[in-house]
Amino acid sequence: MASTENKDGTGLAKRIETWVRPAIREIGAYHVADATGLIKLDAMENPYGLPDAVRRGLIEGLGDVAVNRYPDPEAAGVRKSLAELYGVHSPMDMLFGNGSDELIQILALAVGGPGRVILSVEPAFVMYRMIATFTQSEYVGVPLKSDFSIDLDATLAAIEQHQPALIFLAQPNNPTGNLFDEAALKAIVETAQGLVILDEAYTAFTDSDCLAWASQYENVLVMRTLSKVGLAGLRFGMLFGHRDWIVQLNKVRMPYNINCMTQLAIELALENYLVFSAQCQQLREARTTLFNALVSMDIGTVYPSEANFILVRLAGGLSAPRVHQRMKAAGVLIKNLHGAHPLLENCLRLTVGKPEENQRMLHALQQGVGLTD
Template sequence: MDLITLIKKEVREQEGYRADIVPSRAKMDANESPFSLPSALKKELFDKMQNISLNRYPEPGAPLIRKRFAGYYGVADDMIMIGNGSDELIQILCTALVNSSSVVMVPVPTFVMYKIIASSSGHRVAEVPLSTSFDLDLPAMLSRIAEDAPVLTFLSYPNSPTSNCFSEKSIATIIEASRGIVVVDEAYGSFAGKTLLPLLKKYENLVILKTLSKVGLAAIRMGFLIGPPTLVRELDKVRLPYNINTLSQVAAGFYLDHIDTFLGQTGDIIASREELLRALEKIRGVHPYHSDANFIFFSCDFDTDHIYSLLAQEGILIKNLNSPGVLKNCMRVTVGNREENQEFLKTIKKILLK
């Protein structure tokens, strides 16, 4: 019996998401925060965790956290739903929406999980290349909307890996033209200092995603979907009952209790990002782009497969995006702490001077 034939064609044909586990001294490849909690806060959090009844299931739907984050984002409690990272919310969206040959539209390049999840859930994926300045190609997207009527469109704001925020006007035009749901994924929104949350009042087909993964708590897997209550109610039926474990619920509450500390770290990352960008601009053959996120996207005049390996050999892990087309010899480096940024700069300069 060939078990593999039981696997959906869409699953068999894809590579899947690969998160390499490579030992490193500077981990600058996954857009996490470089800062761990100050030790006094860590102790406070672990003390709180001692009161958890590990023999009991978590509270389904994490109602307390849902309420607190609704307040934080300035929306009604029934507009928010919590996922095991925003990845799970992307999966819930793709699972719940009609899929008999329906289309999910994504600009490319963008966060690869949209395509992986959409195609494994049976959707056809329409990929629309970004313009040469990495903004949305509005005429191309509008014509796909007219032809394919996508049930879902994913827009990362800021976009990964290109690090920019798409034009707000183009996003609004896409929402207005769509009969499906437009998801604005603000995973990196804190580093851009802007949000499209106010547009929720205007558009009933808009959904916004947020996550704590980029602002210091990647380990707890905490993502938020914010949208109209009628839609959230339906999507919530697909959520597994105990998707958010109790330890993560406690840690998410702790995030809001100590929001100033976390926002301070975000401020530090933004300041370091600008320093790192200026330093990269000075390296011959390296062309960094403006960043609204916690990482810098850059192209190189050299083979980045080679640069990636040499950096990894020196314990510096960044993301090699090299592939035919617009990402040819492109890389993405997460803003690290000041020491990591210096080590990365020193090492890449040494490699390029060889």
């Protein structure tokens, strides 16, 4: 661009200031760290690659995908397999998103908006707040207790006061990894007039299962994703609930949000779902090993986790940002959460990887905290 200053004195910066809403100008973009050359344990991905059968199926099938045509807007093949996998039948239905991120956006577009409140607990998955901002909804974050359990009195009071259109609760929670007390979740669902979204992004790593709540409570929808089980790159999230809710939400969904390559890959993956389940089981076992190793390092509080990551709060004068940097220098990328929320002071989030990656991570952590050179 030749100049940012126009004849009438309005430059690009001025135009941006005039036209981009202040709430958008004020926030930072969702940050994705560059992991080039590093062991990537910052984003709760499954470290195992595609099962061989899926890989072969993809190589054989991709060439025949009709990319000149728009994809099936209903993703019928995927829908059929998922209905079988999760036992979904009428009057329950499903809505698919380009990741559950998009489902959060669809919900906020359809149910949130100016003059409406979206509520969650804090700390929680950051997109709840960001998407509330994008959709001009008011966001209310009720702090968790210091042990990361729900402060039920404060949450019910906030629900009475703000009458939220939407409540998001992740079970288990990100970034803390704990499950919330089911009695507290029920009290929230029974108090709320609006929709409660139980976000089961980490369902593969816990025995907790709230899917049935979507049929038991008319104000509950359950959200899941294939990202954490090994398909993060495909971007595919699922929302389960009564078809009357799904019909309304579906109006806001972009018609072709699940592309044809993704549909093929997911159908193949679902045919081989047992392989992914077995990988998740391995990660659960690796989580226990990692947890015990972290506890024995005696570097602070290691929080028990029902997800594929572990939250650690460093003590004894150790600084999470500094340790994070040192681990990066040692070739391991994890997530520094210090500064993200007061309850996350000096916290690091470690994604569970393959056993050898976890060993490398532990070694880098030991170096980072100065236990070894």
